[in-house]
Amino acid sequence: MRKPVLKNYIDFLKKKKLRASSIVEVIVALAICMILFAISMSVIVNSQRSNNIRLKQKAQFILSTIDANTLKQDSNLENGSLRLEATIQKNDTIAGVSRITYSIFDNAGHRIGMKVIWLAIDKLSHSETEISKN
């Protein structure tokens, strides 16, 4: 009479000698994996924090929308996660023109984008009036 398959399998398991690792080896292996995982997570989080790629890209996009015709004043952007600062510097060495430095800062106060444009003073004063009207 033929033995049932399940019984055959149990017999096989009883006879088989598996080459397994000891419990110490498994614990060491798990520990190494966990340490590596922890390090990699920490590196990834730090890298994301330091690079702020998304915010930098957003900052770059915001700066690209600013030109001589669309001047902006200081404002909070992206639900407060970014802050735009405009500094007007009337230059003495080059008469008739002014330098505007636009900087974008993140929540931690790091500058993540900057743009410098030069404008004729008459155009600048007109734009300043327009800004104050708005």
Place this chain on the structure above:
Amino acid sequence: MLLMINKLFRQKVKGGALQYTILFSLLILMSLSLFLMFVRLSSLEVYSSQKQSQLVENINSAIVILENQSQLFEKQQLSLQLLEDTTYGTNIEISEWGFYDKVKIVSWKGMLQLSKMYLFADNIKTNKQIPSLYLSGARQYLSVGGKTYLGNNTFLPGYGIRKSYINGIGYSRDSLVQGKSFKADKTLPKLNGKWAERYSKLKNRIDVSSSRPNMKELKKDSINVSFKDETLILQYPDNYSLNDKYLNGNIIITGTKIRIANTSHIHQCIVLADTIIVEKQFKGDVQLLAEDYIEIGESSTLKAPSVLYLNNSDKNDQILVKSQTKFQGEIIIPHLNLDRKEILVIEDGCKMIGQIYCNGFASFDGILFGSFYATGFMERSRSGLYENYLVDVCIDSKRLPDEYFGISLINKSNAKACTEELH
């Protein structure tokens, strides 16, 4: 199913837990390094994009500074420090392109560099006293007939202005001058010497290079030369007709007598010859500089920045602009000719925008939004020839468009303007 599981367990597993750990560790390290590389590359990309954007802004800023600092055009090369960050730099090279200036602006940071070329002209609108008409002379009248309109600032000869009646047409407006009127001097204000100097320089340059005609280039139907490259001088044979030619950019066309057919397209080039004849219905923008004669055919269109310059030395030298022509630019006849013969003829229906300086008698029968300097006018009609008569013309510098930039004819320019980008 069970058989499969069975088979799986029968396989001998090689290697222990440490080997698997090394394998998994390598996989994790590889993923980590790939991720870090991706982050680094993205960061570099954003940084590069920021740099490029700033380079573009630097070029725009350089244009703003040049527009506001006309004295910078006295130098041929200069460098600007536009940012506190000294790793950014902007260099400017200025050279002449006929009566205009071509400006090469190079903005750089490290190895990254952006270069562009622009054509600059004088911002003539900054001169509030820009006249509509300046008619010199001490003992003469200006007589106006028909619907003649003289707007803005009009400089009249010694005896002033009066209404006229020619061929049954009287003067139909209430006021003789639609703006302020002033007394003109006996002679025209002296033309800025820079323009004659530029013409001489250009002529000398051609004379020097005329020994090297490039026959291969002359045979081509289409020539496009970038302003970043060396200027191409095309020396055509005598009495040459430019038919079916496309000439664009940094090209000087020269010869003794050049005829330009309306099947040709000329853009941004300079034509320098003794005689230049432009056939009717020609369209383009070109600086035409001649020694003896310039003719613009009927219904032609010469867009800004165009120039007609006649270096008149003989009493028969003339510029003739035929009827219905649209012209935007400057017409200059610098040398004094007091013969009672028109050295400039602008026929009926011509619409001009820009400035005209005619140091002699002119015949004008069109509309000019800009300034007209002349020593005298001649009006030919069925009943005869009338001196200093203007009938049914319009001269108004107030209607000079804001976007029009030309050359400062009299005074030194105190403001420049970028007219177009050159390629």
